[in-house]
Amino acid sequence: MTYNDASLVDRSELFSSQETVAQGSKTPLLLNYWRAFQRHKLVIAVIMIACLILGFLATSLAERQFTATATIEISRQQQNVANVEAVQPEDAGETAEFYQTQYGLLRSRSLADRVTRRLNLTSDPVFLSAxxxxxxxENGNEVDNAELRRRTANLLLSQLQVEPLRGSGLVDIEFESPDPELSYRIANSWADEFIASNQDRRFASTSGAREFLEQRLADLRSRLEDSERQLVTYARQREIINVSSERDGEGNATSERSLIxxxxxxxxxxxxxATAARIAARSEMSAGPSRAVVENSxxxxxxxxxxxxxxxxxxLLTRFExxxxxxxxxxxxxxxxxxAIASGERRVTQVSATNYEQALQRERALQAQLQDVKEQLLQQQSDRIQYNIFQRDADTNRQLYDALLQRYKEIGVAGVGVSSIAIVDRAEIPRGPSSPNLLLNMLLATLVGSVLSGLTVLALEQIDQTLKTPEDARDALNLPILGAIPELxxxxxxxxEDVKSVQSEAYLNARTNLSLATEHGIPKAFTVTSTRQSEGKSTSAMALCHxxxxxxxxxxxxxxxxxxPSIHRMFGGENVHGLSSYLAGDNEVDAHIKPSPIGDWDMFYAGPIPPNPSDLLSGERLSMLVSYLSKRYDHVIIDGPPLLGFADGLLIxxxxxxxxxxxxxxxxxSGAIQSSLDRLYQARATVFGAIMTKLNMDSSDYSYQYTYGSDAERD
Structure with a gap:
């Protein structure tokens, strides 16, 4: 007799339900991270302390730096006293590109050269020593003045920070150096030279601009008169009549619509x-029972x-003939x-056919009219090609003439204005160092330590493929967890024997969960196995039996x-005969059964170690033994061998x-465990669930479960 028959719960259905339960109770990701951090608390503490020490040492050994800040305002439009447009268009200051251009000019090498020359930094001993x-x-020869200015400019740009204030036209010019007075002088000079360079660019103009405009105005006036005259004459000859036209703000024609x-x-x-109506009528007529027939009330x-x-x-037919x-x-x-229904449907269908014929006739009549108008329009479009040429020529000449005339009038007074850049706050001599900042560096060290700790823990978790908590086992194996046994x-x-011990309570909980694995409660006969030896398999089998x-x-x-074999060693017995003896042909089953010294249950030792246990287990005698003992006992528990590397557990x-x-x-x-479970599934064995042993209760939620009773007793 075996337990792999149809009288029991179907294994595929049971495993499917177990997998569904396991998948439905996945451990939250953040909880997995928290448990990983708890397991590696010492590593995290070492990394954090090391980073804080390094941050403190770096702050203590770093050179003190002083930062001076000058604030300027960059206006979008310059103040124009004459109220006329300058040579450079004012709308250049109304876009975001204008501010980006100004920020680029503040960081330009040419402005650094101006500051260098103004303060004579190449000969300033304070600057050179700082x-x-x-x-x-490298050879000890004195560097020429151009090369020294280039190095000085690069150095100034490396120490300069341009910080725009968001949502305003204010800009902070910050300069950092080891000398507070030097930072103060350079920051103010930078702001002054930026304003001066802006003024130089604004007042630069071309000397021949006015003469050029005078010559162009004379030519454009003559061309404008000729183009307008040709346009009017051609329109009269070709009978081109526009019913509407649109013009832009400068009077140029943008679109014209003729009568045709x-x-x-x-x-x-x-x-x-008409085409849409004809298609709709055709659809109703050709679709069989039309929509009108279906929707007729x-x-x-x-x-x-x-x-x-x-x-x-x-x-009635169910009761009478x-x-x-x-x-x-x-x-x-x-x-x-x-x-009546058939007659009504014919009438509606005839109406649909009549509607289609009327729609078709109307469509054909409109097509004929449209073709005539198209021919007239095509002829007029051919005439409008030359008309548009005259129109564009006249519009272009008018636009150029008006623009140049306006610029000619304004150019004489353009450029009279106030700078659009002003100093809001001049830099002051710094009273204390701006860097290094101990608090900021310690925060950065903490952040770096946190990142390194997280990466280290992640790497350790990826390398370590073992399962440390019941939640890990449930998520990785999709296997119900029957119990979690604390480390003993x-x-x-x-x-x-101590009913108040956490191990005893844990096995009682496992027994309760095992009773829910089948429809008839605790399985009649089951085996306890593991991936490898020394995982607590024999102890768990004995504890479940107890x-x-x-x-x-x-x-x-x-x-x-x-x-x-290990059961006999737990109780100090002699493994003289037992299971191997029975499988080898000894039929004295009762002689091999021994009472347990700690409870009302019996034991069946393994017996002498045979040369090849798989040969003994592959016969029919093991099934006969289980069948015999199942009639004599309510439950048969088999302490099976590990699965990894042997076929004994699969045969059992x-x-x-x-x-x-x-x-x-x-x-x-986890890979070895999954491989062992796959072998069980391939052998069509039912896995009720798993019991995790030797659990560290400090890293698991099960610790509360097993301390609740003792805490309550102390209270």
Missing amino acids: FDLNVAD SAELEALNNELGR ALNSLRQRRAELAAEYAN PEYPDARALKSQIDELDS DGDPIEAL SIAKLGRRAVLIDADMRN AQVVEGVVYILEAGGAK
Whole structure:
């Protein structure tokens, strides 16, 4: 007898339900991160302390820097006293590009050269010593003045910061150096020289601008008169009549509409509507029962009445013959309604055909009219080619003449204005160093330490593929967790005998969850296995058997790990005979059963270690033993061998109802565990769930569950 038959819960359905439960209770991602940080608290603390120490040392050893700040205002438009446009257009200051240009000019090398010359920095010993600027090359020769100015300009630009104030035209010019007075002088000189350079650019003008404009005005006046005369003459000859025209602010024609084009537009719109009507009529006529037939309210009322009579007629036929008087009367009424509906549908269909013929005739008439108007418009468009040429020539000449005439009048007084740049606050001598900033550096060190800690923890978690908590196992394996057993320091038998110990409570919880794995409660026969040895498999099998026996049920524990038996060692027994003896042919089953010294349950030792346990397990005697013991006991628990590398556990899983899988916290890697589970699934074994052993309760939510009772007792 085996437990892999149809009388039990279908394994595929049970596993599907288990997988659904596991997937529906995924651990939140942030909670996984928090547990990872808890597991690596020491590493995080070391990295954070190291970063803070480095930040403090860097702050203490860094050279003190002093920053002086001058504030200027850049206006969008310069103040124009003469109220005329200058040579450079004023609208250049109304765009964002204007401010970006000004910021670029503030950082330009030419402005740095002006400041260098004004303060004579190439010969200033304070400046040279502050920045350790060498006036000699590698060979000891004195550097020429041009090269020294270039180095000085580069140095100034590297120490300069231009900070625009968001939402305003104010700009802070900041200069940083080891000398506070030097920073003060350079910041103010930079603002002064920027204003001076802006004035130089504004007042630069071309000497021949006025003479050029006079010559161009004379030529454009003559050309404008000729082009307008030609335009009027040609329009009269070709009978080009415009019903409407649009002109821009300068009087130039932007679009003109002739009489024929207006008529063509009206006909085209009317043709579009006629075509749409014809298509709609055609669709209704060719679609079989048209929409009009379906949506006709009178026909719908008749159809509804017919459906009611048909239902009533069908109801009568279930009790009477068709020749029954009432049935014959209903049949007659249904036939009359069918005739009326058919007649109504024919009338609606005829209306659709008439509508289509009328729409088609109207469409053809409009097409003929449209063709005539098109021919007239095409002829006029040919004439308008030359007309448009005359029109564009006249508009261009008029625009050029008006623009040059206006500029000719204004250019004499343009440029009389006030600078659009002003100093708001001049720089002052800094009273204290601006850098290094201890608080800022410590915050940066904290941020860097946090990032490095996070990356380190992430790397450690990626490298470590073991499962440390029940939540890790549930998420990685999609496997229900039956229980979580805290790590045990002493004797497991003493812990089980103590009903108040956390290990005893944990196995009671696992027993309760196991009772929910099948429809009939705790499985009749099941095996306990793991990925590798020393994961707490044998202890868990013994604890489950002990816990089940506390319910008053008869239970027997079979040590089927014949490669490394351990049940007899827990109780100091002699492994003289047992399972291997029975599988080898010894039929004295009762002689191999021994009572447990700690509870009302029995044991079945593994017996002498055979040369090849797989050969013994592959026979029929193991199934016969489980069948025999299942009749004698309420529950049969088999302590199976590990799955990794051996087929013993798979053979045992074939003769029991299911498997309880043991996972050591931080033990086997998830890949090995998944490989072992896949072997069970391929063998069509049912996995009820997993029990995690040797759990560190400080890193798991299960710690509260097992301390609640003791806390309440202390209170």
